[in-house]
Amino acid sequence: MVMHENINQVVRTVRHYLPDLWSTAAHSTSFQNTRSGYLRSRITLLSVVWGLLIILWIPLDLVFLSENQSAPIAIARFMLGCGLLMTAWHSHHHTKLYQSQWSLILLVIMINAFYIYCISVLDFPQAYSGAEYGYTLLPILHVAILTILPLTLKESLGLLAITALCQIGVDVKAQRLFTPEVMAGYWLQNVLALMVIWSQQSKLYMLMRLYRQATLDPLTGIYNRRMLLQLAQKSLEACEQNQQTFSVLLFDIDKFKRVNDTWGHGAGDDVLKRFTHFIQSQIRKTDLFGRYGGEEFILFLPNCDHQAAQDIANRMLDSIRSLNLDINAVSTQLRITSSVGISSLSHGDSLSSLIERADRALYECKDAGRDCARFHPLGYIYSQNERRKAVA
CATH class of the missing domain: 3.30.70.270 (Reverse transcriptase/Diguanylate cyclase domain)
Known part of the structure; x- marks a missing residue:
């Protein structure tokens, strides 16, 4: 009996929050402003930290990559770092939700463009070894960083799709899409993507609950x-x-x-x-x-x-x-x-x-x-x- 009540409670909760977790269509303007501030601070911090780390990695590229590879990749790293820092500035100074969403889309596009460019400079290798191996981990990193953001399911799937399409395109170009190593990597990324989506939805759900407790009348559900x-x-x-x-x-x-x-x-x-x-x-x-x-x-x-x-x-x-x-x-x-x-x-x-x-x-x-x-x-x-x- 107790288990049945718990299951019913979970079902009611999911039905109540599912439209809000799926997209922003049912979100109130005030909650959109609240989530915008939450996203803005995290996008700004993420862009600053990642932009600096990208630039600080340049000496390692110059040391471990060949001369004809290190220079163009180092230039691309510097440009990406500057782009991420500019994204951080833009995110910090613009408060609307759609502006935060565009900053996030721009961030994901830039890091994936960097990944495609680096693999092309490395001439789409069939197998990775040495310093090249680190570039195979970039798509996994691109998926993992999204875990800190309270995104709707529609937003999350859209951003993950950008990374997935870029990686599939690279593997098709390299003619290794269906190799055992690549398929195992895709399996790992799918598991990671599910964990990321779960974390994002949990953050969004908790943000909604805290927002409603702080701003809504508990009896009527309207503004307090x-x-x-x-x-x-x-x-x-x-x-x-x-x-x-x-x-x-x-x-x-x-x-x-x-x-x-x-x-x-x-x-x-x-x-x-x-x-x-x-x-x-x-x-x-x-x-x-x-x-x-x-x-x-x-x-x-x-x-x-x-x-x-x-x-x-x-x-x-x-x-x-x-x-x-x-x-x-x-x-x-x-x-x-x-x-x-x-x-x-x-x-x-x-x-x-x-x-x-x-x-x-x-x-x-x-x-x-x-x-x-x-x-x-x-x-x-x-x-x-x-x-x-x-x-x-």
Whole structure:
């Protein structure tokens, strides 16, 4: 019984994380930025270390290779080292995920081009001996270095394919593709590639878990307050820079305490999750939605003026009234309503002042009987400014 539960847990975990492990399509923008920083630091360090080691190996080539081989390979090493150091500089100064991905692709292409060039200088030998033997290990090294990176399965397979195609092309040119030694080498590399992929996926999975624990609300799966405000601040600054509008909708589920008192906290948790799912289904990809605390949620609307924000709020209120929430905890359906406080960006506003006005507008909704939306422009003074505790 215990083993059966463990197997089911593993299956659920794999099904939950598999789309994220396969590609970046399901990754949120904030997680892409987080992984970009993680990749950028490792690509930079890897490029610097490897670039220096490549250059430091030049004296050994000059000593152990023949004169007609050592000079061109030494020049190629120097050029590769400089290229890797330039890749490190580019990776360090560019923060977007696609820029980190291109830096990584460029790194893999450069090291494989170096491998092909060196083997061609060595005249595609049928058998390796002495100093030449070290060049047979380059494809294995190219596979092994990828183990330090948290890559998606699609990214990993693409990069490994570059190395595989280059090596196969070299072996075909040397007419030794199906020799026992080469086939044994391919078997070793396939085993190594599987271990590398496993390590990459483990790193990506752990990064996802740490990210979600640090940034997402554990009950609803949306942004927690800390992460939401960080992202909202960046979005607000971008809107101000581009002279775009920006609005805030602060939601409060009406009389939520009554749900907990009547049906239990399990039912209350189900209401929060169903409410969250509904709001997420109604918003744009550029909008930011998160849990502000308790039964309060915030929706940040970049490039949305006050009139559009009020229309959105009223439309959502109409939809919420007609919702029949399936509550697993009590095997029944509940109906809820919500109140919405609205504010929009004006000259001199900050994120905190926008939220404060939306909060005051929300209290006006409660004084007006709930199940409504109110907008507070900059400078608006609510007649009942003295806050009173809302009736649950």
